[in-house]
Amino acid sequence: MMATAQEKPAREPVAARLLEVRALTKLFPGVVAVDNVDLDIAPGEIVALLGQNGAGKSTLIQVLSGLYPFGSYAGDVILDGSPLRCHSVAEAEAAGVAFLAQEVNVAAELTVEEGLFLNNEPVRFGLVDHPLRLARAKAALADFGLDIDARMPLGELDLASQQLVLIVRALSKNARLLILDEPTAALTDRETQRLFDSMRQLISRGVAIIFVSHRLAEVFEISDRIVVMRDGRISGALRTAETTRDAVVDLMIGRNASRHHQRNESAAGNVAIEARGLSVLDPTGRELVSGLDITVRRGEVVGLFGLLGSGVVETTMALFGAWRGKTLGTVLVAGQQASIRQPVDAVKLGIGLIAQDRRDGLSGEHSIYDNAILADLEGLSRRGFIDSVAARRKINDLFDRLKIKAGDVDVLVGTLSGGNQQKVQVARWLAAGARILLLVDPTRGVDVGARSEITQIWSELAAAGCAILLVSSDAEEIVEICDRAVVLRNGRIAGNVARKDLSEAQLLKLAAGV
DSSP states (O other): OOOOTTSSOOOOOOSSOSEEEEEEEEEETTEEEEEEEEEEEOTTOEEEEEOOTTSSHHHHHHHHTTSSOTTSSEEEEEETTEEOOOSSHHHHHHHTEEEEOSSOOOOTTSBHHHHHTTTOOOEETTEEOHHHHHHHHHHHHHHTTOOOOTTSBGGGSOHHHHHHHHHHHHHHTTOSEEEEESTTTTOOHHHHHHHHHHHHHHHHTTOEEEEEOSOHHHHHHHOSEEEEEETTEEEEEEEGGGOOHHHHHHHHHOTTTTOOOOOOOOOOOSEEEEEEEEEEEOTTSOEEEEEEEEEEETTOEEEEEOOTTSSHHHHHHHHTTOOSSEEEEEEEETTEEEOOSSHHHHHHTTEEEEOSSGGGTOOTTSBHHHHHTGGGTTTTEETTEEOHHHHHHHHHHHHHHTTOOSSSTTSBGGGSOHHHHHHHHHHHHHHTTOOEEEEESTTTTOOHHHHHHHHHHHHHHHHTTOEEEEEOSOHHHHHHHOSEEEEEETTEEEEEEEGGGOOHHHHHHHHHTO
16 A cells, blocks of 8 residues: 555654764765765654664764774764764763664563663772662553563563663763664564654654664654665665655665566476475574465466564474574475475475575585585495595586586685575585575675676576575565565565566565555
């Protein structure tokens, strides 16, 4: 459904500026992460910061929060009229900037009062003044309208309560700018509304909030303005009450980004892997994915797309037997019901996983050869010993076929570029005879040239009869190489998109609930 400009009543803008960012530029080797960005935020204002993966949002907020120290970037940051030149998160907090990361990180064994005043305890005669700390904790919680027992262990609170305790902690340090990075990703609808109520209370006190989110419905509900980043730059700044979701999506992807991919159409064969009624629960029993039905045929590249918290990664881990929580439903491989309780079960069924974090799948201290044979030690062994001649022949063939850029297969994986490390993971699964590949953001962090080579490999493998499920946070990648896509939102299927309808705009709209 298209959002209208009437979704959220406008609050009267405040003329003063609490935060001013001028010509901010942050470079990494070969990459301009933030490019000449200007940004203003007023006291008592909620500004939503949006953009696709790699747009520069995270780098910008990490500069503001002191994670990237003064001197590592160009440009000026001014807070309440004074230059903000922090060399650490602690300095930023002392200056009035509080940052809450995507993952709530609390010391579960501490009580609420201990967490609120960690490293900031009231002291009397050289010792922590426990009665005063408890009294201050109760007062801070009451002032924020929170009915939380200050003596309760943090680990016993739900995620929303843990987040609110962290916010109270920030306010106890006189935070004037609060940066929230995907704060609702792991929250229920009820918990989200509780957080939003607290955010409204904060802005009534003059605190400014930067709200980073992929969830457009929430953005339109809570924000005053929307700032969109693309390719390290500000592509647009809009008043929330005066724009639409479609307009925001256009700014996120660029008006020419809805092109269709040019991959030759594949001839899909029999179903290679199928999930029926797949549900994924976290270790506490909370449902993350609900009743998912999905099939991948031989010769197909099927995209699985969703925003943070959608359940796409959890789905993939469950299919590979690597999920630590509970999995319900049925998985069939080549038409036969399969019991995949651990990764070794998946490997025996010809399923390979290329993880989001290359460190999870490779040993940088070992050679290409050593890494590539790991998934097929049994198949390459004769009478308990590895047949090194046959093994080297196989790995050398894959080394040439995949065009791994290294002197030979004895080069240490840790010395390779990101793209070539991914090729080593592909070599490992091909050496083991995998015919079903589960790919989780396989081109994340690789350069453009390597990305092109890797996506070409997926096309060639599909043409040779492999079944590929591609999970990517990059809508453009899904559009470029997939035959069709399944979009998840909040753990459920939001849409199935045929190849002829694939576009970045369509994927993002389904994922965000537009």
